[in-house]
Amino acid sequence: MPTQKLIRIRRTLEVAAGKAIKWLSEHISERNYQILVAIIIGIVAGLAAVVMKYSVAKVRDLMMDSNPSHSQIGFVFFPIIGIMLTVFYIRYILRRPLEIGTSWLIYAISKKRVNLPKDETYAHIVSSSLTVGLGGSVGLESPIVCTGAAIGSNLARLLRVGRRKQTLFLTCGAAAGLAAIFNCPVAAVIFAFEVLLTDIALHSFIPLLISAATGAVVSRFFYYEQIFYLPATDWSIKSIPFYGLLGMACGLLSVYMMRLTLYFKGYFAKKKRQREKFLVGGLALGVMIFLMPPLFGEGYETVNQLFTGDYSAITENSIFYQFSGNIWVVIAFAVAVVLTKAIAAAATIGMGGNGGVFAPAVFSGAVLGFIFAITVNMVGITHLHVADFIAVGMAGILSGLIKSPLTGIFLVAEITGGYTLFVPLMIVSALSYFISHYFEPYSVFTKDLYYKGLWAPSHEKDRQILHHLNLEELIERNFAVLRPENTLGQLVKVISNSKRNVFPVVDNQGNLKGILLLDDVRELMFKPEKYLTVFVKDLMYPPPTMLDVKESMESVMDKFERHQAWNLPILKDGKYMGFVSKSSVFGKYREILQRESEES
Known part of the structure; x- marks a missing residue:
């Protein structure tokens, strides 16, 4: 029963959000809309930073209370206990791997995979509070950047905006989180430009600045602390x-x-x-x-x-x-x-x-x-x-x-x-x-x-566009599959019904055993006397090379060039999936280049 109530509440909120979005889109300009969203992201990310700092302080207080004599041995074991609790939380409560660090966020942005999981709006707060609060030798900036990014991403998804705006709002969240945790709005905006979005358009500066400033104000209002106290001096x-x-x-x-x-x-x-x-x-x-x-x-x-x-x-x-x-x-x-x-x-x-x-x-x-x-x-x-x-x-x-x-x-x-x-x-x-x-x-x-x-860095344009390509999306599966035990007669029948000139040979377990080209069997096709005596396994040969679905696009293009191939088979966990063609890669490359040119 409580679950049904929660579902109804969620649906009601989603309907209300949808109506609010429609009203806003009809009554305010696009620029003002972005600024309003940036303020909301800044408020939520700022509150997340406050919760994170407060949680760390409370965990640290509990640690100090449990070690009133300030025994050095106690401080040796506290960080290890904190890490154990973090691992326990991720493995048994979150129940999925949690991507840690700013690197994965840079990777997600570069790959246009900006739909971050909902649980990352709080998972980094819990796990980092345990790690840092109990003395782990790291800081809070990366967890709050990831938390803010998740807040921006999920709000953007709720607002049903396009990928480019979702990337902007994700970055607004990251900047707001960093600004709130360190009380450094200017540095947070620069971090967003220097590290996260190196090729972003200049018009995105205003939402980033507003989001960072809002995050810093919220954090300062609820939980202000000066990290360092530098004596006032003048340099010589x-x-x-x-x-x-x-x-x-x-x-x-x-x-x-x-x-x-x-x-x-x-x-x-x-x-x-x-x-x-x-x-x-x-x-x-x-x-x-x-x-x-x-x-x-x-x-x-x-x-x-x-x-x-x-x-x-x-x-x-x-x-x-x-x-x-x-x-x-x-x-x-x-x-x-x-x-x-x-x-x-x-x-x-x-x-x-x-x-x-x-x-x-x-x-x-x-x-x-x-x-x-x-x-x-x-x-x-x-x-x-x-x-x-x-x-x-x-x-x-x-x-x-x-x-x-x-x-x-x-x-x-x-x-x-x-x-x-x-x-x-x-x-x-x-x-x-x-x-x-x-x-x-x-x-x-x-x-x-x-x-x-x-x-890839923004100045390596070709390489950067390659990173935007998703290899799985380029797989072509409309190839007629042969078995090693098929006869020449069966092969001829398959060829007559196929529009392709490449034929993968796959066993019953899905393993790729070889390939056949139409040109290789063209003469044999006109010798009916061999239809029952010649088998596919006698005609097939290994492909020049194979691709793995997890392979980088740079490696894929390198294999195409090295082997002078136009079609290469692709495997997943050693099993045949289909082919990738050089022409489809180039076609997708041109599509992305044109889209980015229109958006800039």
Whole structure:
């Protein structure tokens, strides 16, 4: 009975929404309609961010209450417990795999698969609250971006808009979520342009800006917290060469972090058993947090202590705290923390936790800036303002890691209030981006996607259009199928009823055994005496190559060119499905190119 009531309520809401949509479309302009939807998305995504931050705070309070003595052993096990609870929630309550990270969102947008599941409007909130709230070494930005995107996508589906508008509203949700979680509306809009929608039209800027601003206002109204407190200072012109050196160091560290993150991502992906992931990842994460407590959680508290000049705080609760009076021990400890933060973050996600790379990047950049400035000061080369270098270091690592220097600049300016540091932020971010781009042309989000043939940057137009093609949609199934035991006479009968000149030979289990071309049997067709003595298995031969339904379009086109083929068979789980023709690929390519030209 309750289920029937819920169904009736849902239908009533859908009818009401349909009437509201019709009324709006008749009474307001298209531009105002988009702005109104952007405001709604911003409000909902902002509330989602408030719920996420509140949930993390409550989980953290429960954790602290359960460990009143602040035992270090307790803090070692809390992150592992959080990840276990996250895995339990995804596997037994959500009951489907949850795509984690910004990479899958970039992939979904590039493939035009913007219908995100409804449960992702809340699943990331629950799972990330458990992971981050209990001390996982990651941040909330990726879960809230995915949550906001799901909110935008599902609202767009309810409004029955086209694919291009649905993509825009999805991105509005992502920007609103990021703006709300960090209180950084400008950086959120730039992130949307730099990372998610690199080829979006400029007229989409207004809905994105309004959505991000709305999300930030809602979050600030209900749950305002200043993440970092940067002492007000003015940078010195004499420090510019040192900002340049820090920028180079940030570039190199971001390359190190990216390679390490992706390596461990692949390492954990190869381990199929969750028990094995917990054993390896849990042991590694536990040891690292025990030796280096700043790796616990996002690490923002440690960064704030560094901002205030409490440098020994980085060794607090560690076995090295007794040596915190020696600044060189503190520096060496900070170096170890920076080098292991990427491993801790990768282990957290690899075991099944939900979080993003922004927090590890911001933390690592801050500690690197501290190491650089305090070392220069201790050596006596000059005197640098350490807090300034902590702030610009954040932007440097972020710019190098996600290949989005403007996002790094404005994010740090907004979350620290360090607007007077724009010039140092620009220097460090630009140099970090340049150095990291030299070694790693793609971001931590897109590197794997690019080399797997699942994504292409906007300047590679041909490759990008290929990524929009869906191989399954190109399969042609109107081919007459032969059996190996068929006789020549049966083959002739099949040929007479077929409009194709290619014939797949498939066994009773659906396995492709070979192919036949009409030209290969043309002469035999006129020899009736062989109709009963010659079999298809005597005439068939292997195709030049075969395609898999999961194969990338780049690989498909490469096979067409390499084998000079016009039709290739395609398999799914080793079973024959049909053929893909080069002409159908080119036809679909031209169709997409024309459509995008008309929409731009």
